[in-house]
């Protein structure tokens with residue numbers, strides 16, 4: 081394999097050559113070979129759109145450990161999160177009885193994991209925690225409150241760990257497996273420090289804790305990957321602050337999941353602490369450069385004269401779907417070198433982890449094929465009221481505006497078009513207005529529209545659609561979207577299809593509930609635009625059905 085020296089990065093494999101080596105390593109997986117062959121031939125797009133069988137979605141097929149007989153019932157906390165959501169199907173596929181712990185129930189969980197038990201519990205409420213841990217043998221601890229923001233997440237994380245440690249002891253759990261972050265308690269980053277403190281709190285009790293520590297995780301939908309992807313794809317020029325020259329050891333999401341499952345299936349790992357990482361140690365600048373090489377984009381990186389983390393965090397939050405509080409917490413972590421110490425885990429769970437490039441290609445290919453299962457940006461925005469539903473506020477004083485169109489087309493076809501809103505397809509009419517609203521939202525630390533959609537071909541309850549989230553779906557009849565942007569009230573967008581004689585009436589209703597004068601002002605200020613935006617929206621949906 082030939083290599084090229086890139087300043088600040090060392091030897092980078094030349095794009096058209098390196099996949100040959102990768103091909104050899106991935107000899108067992110024909111689908112991977114197919115992807116890589118296209119890469120070698122320079123057919124990048126084809127490589128990304130290579131059809132992958134469903135089995136591809138399972139990460140642990142080549143794990144050297146075997147399902148543990150008598151492992152008992154397994155609890156996955158943080159099952160609604162990025163890593164938990166990918167761990168649950170792996171454990172189910174290996175035959176373990178799994179209980180997935182979430183804070184808010186969604187029918188999507190029962191659909192995705194029909195064989196899993198769903199427990200609704202909050203680690204900050206001890207009673208619900210006791211119920212969730214009853215009859216459990218092994219628990220994965222994947223709870224993280226980073227979304228609460230810098231002033232609250234530390235306390236919440238530690239309290240949750242204290243409660244969990246006590247509940248585990250009370251319920252007589254045999255093991256806890258915790259995934260934390262690389263770094264140490266002297267870290268300058270409150271986020272990394274908190275990950276260490278959580279490990280300490282969990283370890284205080286009598287339940288043995290296996291601690292896995294990872295640095296930056298690369299996979300479709302991971303926060304770090306989203307930041308890198310958006311920065312590289314959106315900007316032609318990237319300023320590199322001095323802390324971006326620190327080193328880290330990225331690891332692919334599939335390898336993280338393999339270590340998590342492998343740790344449970346390796347009794348020697350009980351009670352141990354292990355650093356997990358990919359095969360390379362790279363600078364953050366290197367991660368950006370390699371990403372640009374993979375997508376064949378020319379990006380000019382230059383040494384920035386200033387390094388204020390708050391500034392870069394805010395800039396990144398405007399350009400990526402990751403909120404400013406999170407980009408800041410993650411960037412503060414970049415001030416430390418996060419490199420694995422020791423490779424004991426590779427002896428216990430021996431497999432060859434993916435390189436950073438391989439992880440990036442897989443992530444890109446999943447996105448291209450619309451097969452992203454969990455995304456960090458699908459998490460609820462901070463301080464969001466998880467329980468409030470439209471039917472619960474209806475009846476209270478509020479505002480509505482409805483626009484509709486009568487159509488000859490069948491309900492199924494109309495509904496199919498309704499379900500295409502947002503993401504890559506946009507909002508059919510006056511897209512720039514939606515974009516502008518999203519940009520304002522982002523400027524004021526809202527979620528903005530850059531979250532897009534996890535899946536572009538279908539929608540499920542709880543899926544994010546730009547600055548909305550799906551609250552309800554009745555096939556061929558209704559799509560109810562709850563607004564998550566910054567608003568002086570609560571808002572919903574309700575698409576409905578009703579029979580009217582021989583025809584179907586497609587309507588969209590904006591619901592807005594507010595108790596403040598500013599809220600009322602906001603509603604009336606936007607009222608003139610409703611006709612233009614919403615009538616245009618239903619007309620276009622009807623046309624495209």
Ligand SMILES: NC(=O)c1ccc[n+]([C@@H]2O[C@H](COP(=O)([O-])OP(=O)(O)OC[C@H]3O[C@@H](n4cnc5c(N)ncnc54)[C@H](OP(=O)(O)O)[C@@H]3O)[C@@H](O)[C@H]2O)c1
Pocket residue numbers: 157158159160161162163164182183184201202203204221222223224225226240259260261262275294295296297302303304456459460
């Ligand atoms: N993702 C990475 O890049 C990365 C890198 C290194 C290490 N890690 C570690 O991996 C672990 C999991 O990370 P992740 O990326 O999967 O996090 P995540 O996507 O933010 O998920 C966090 C989960 O914690 C749940 N949670 C928060 N507060 C809770 C509470 N009080 N009670 C019950 N559940 C609560 C959330 O539930 P809701 O959906 O209800 O909010 C969510 O399911 C963390 O320890 C993290 O430090 C992650």
